[in-house]
Amino acid sequence: MLFRKGKIWKTVILFAFPLLMNAQDDLLSEIxxxxxxxxxxxxxxxxxxxxxxxxxxxxxxxFYFIVAHRFGFIDKGFDDFFGLDNANTQxxxxxxxxxxxxxxxxxxxxxxxxxLAAKYRLYAQKENGFPVTIVGFNSVAINSELKEExxxxxxFENRLSYVAQVLISRKFSDKLSLExxxxxxHENTLRDILDENNAVILPNPQDNTQxxxxxxxxxxxxxxxxxxxxxxxxxNRASQxxxxxxxxxxxxxxxxxxxxxxxxxxxxxxxxxGYLGQTVGDWSKGEIAFGFNLVRVx
Numbered sequence: 001m002l003f004r005k006g007k008i009w010k011t012v013i014l015f016a017f018p019l020l021m022n023a024q025d026d027l028l029s030e031i032x033x034x035x036x037x038x039x040x041x042x043x044x045x046x047x048x049x050x051x052x053x054x055x056x057x058x059x060x061x062x063f064y065f066i067v068a069h070r071f072g073f074i075d076k077g078f079d080d081f082f083g084l085d086n087a088n089t090q091x092x093x094x095x096x097x098x099x100x101x102x103x104x105x106x107x108x109x110x111x112x113x114x115x116l117a118a119k120y121r122l123y124a125q126k127e128n129g130f131p132v133t134i135v136g137f138n139s140v141a142i143n144s145e146l147k148e149e150x151x152x153x154x155x156f157e158n159r160l161s162y163v164a165q166v167l168i169s170r171k172f173s174d175k176l177s178l179e180x181x182x183x184x185x186h187e188n189t190l191r192d193i194l195d196e197n198n199a200v201i202l203p204n205p206q207d208n209t210q211x212x213x214x215x216x217x218x219x220x221x222x223x224x225x226x227x228x229x230x231x232x233x234x235x236n237r238a239s240q241x242x243x244x245x246x247x248x249x250x251x252x253x254x255x256x257x258x259x260x261x262x263x264x265x266x267x268x269x270x271x272x273x274g275y276l277g278q279t280v281g282d283w284s285k286g287e288i289a290f291g292f293n294l295v296r297v298x
Contacts, residue, residue: 040125043133043171044179045226046259046295047094047102049216050248051267051275052181052230055135055169057121058096058297066092067294068108070268075286090270108270112145115271125171135167141271161187161273165214174220181214183232185273211235212276218252226252228261232276246279250291261293 044054047064058064072086092106100121107114117139125133143159151158162185169179186209216230231247250263266281266288267274281287 037129038127040127040133040171043125043169043177044218045254046252046261046293048261048293049179049218049228049230050250050261050263050265050293051246051270052179052214052216052232053119053135053137053165053167053272054216054218055121055133055167055179057100057102057119057135058094060096060098062096063298064092064094064104065296065298066090066094066106068092068270068291069293070265070270070291071289072268073266073281073287073289075288088268088270106271108274110269110271110274111143113141113143113269113271113274115139115141117272119167125169132168132170135169137163137165137167137272139163139272141273158188161185161277163272163276165272176217176219178217179215179230181216181232183212183214183272183276185210185212185276187273187277205240206238206277207236210237210277214276224254228252228263234276242280243277244279244282246275247283258294258296261295263291263293264288265291 042056044056046054047056047058047066048054068090070088088109090106090108090110092104094102094104096102102119104117104119105115106117117137119135119137121133121135123130123132123134125131139162141161141163143161146154146159148154163183164185165181165183167179167181169177171177187206188208212232212234214230214232216228218226218228220226227249228251229247229249231245233245234243237243244266246265246267248263248265248267250261250265253260253262266283267279268281268289269275269278281289
């Protein structure tokens, strides 16, 4: 009897074994698929690397208040207390409409500029899957500094500038994240403005439509501190232009509900067409400014 029972169990196991193996294969397949679908988080902790937008977006329903401040260049020394006597401030409000779309509105002292922007995720980096995060960024800036009494034929469109960027980042490890940002921007400001004699004011050989490639990175030093660098290479700048490529180096400090960024940069404008097309500082001449971005989320 025992022999017969043992024989029966052997028969059951013999037939059940292939089914168990198939079930195990299905389970492993599901595990692999799940691992591939895991989104890589926190390539960057702040919405900007320094000047350059990062691929980070606000979470759905999050409201941000951002204060960005740039002092003057340090090259004049004590004459203006290393630039501290001169300052340019940007105030920005930002909202996460959903997890893939962020909107902002800002106002900065540089050319009394208002800017509106949208940042939207196209693809997310996946563990063992899609290798990069791709985010689109579009903005429009309005130069309110121009006065009609100075430029009698000034039109509203002369105040406008636009930018479109594709932000592509990869988080290589818990410490290192890098980004590249092909950019196109168009400046109407001070283009085709005529005086009372229909003569062009301040003729400029620079094309209205311009191209640049931004590069940026973050290296995490500790759980709270990181080093950030970004740079933008202008691709079709006029040979007579006095403008420079923006380079910024700084650190991020994470403190609870906000990120505090401190940096040195040769760009005093903080909106995109400003720092991409109108940076005047030269690092080799000490024309660099200290600045900070304070990011608070509610």
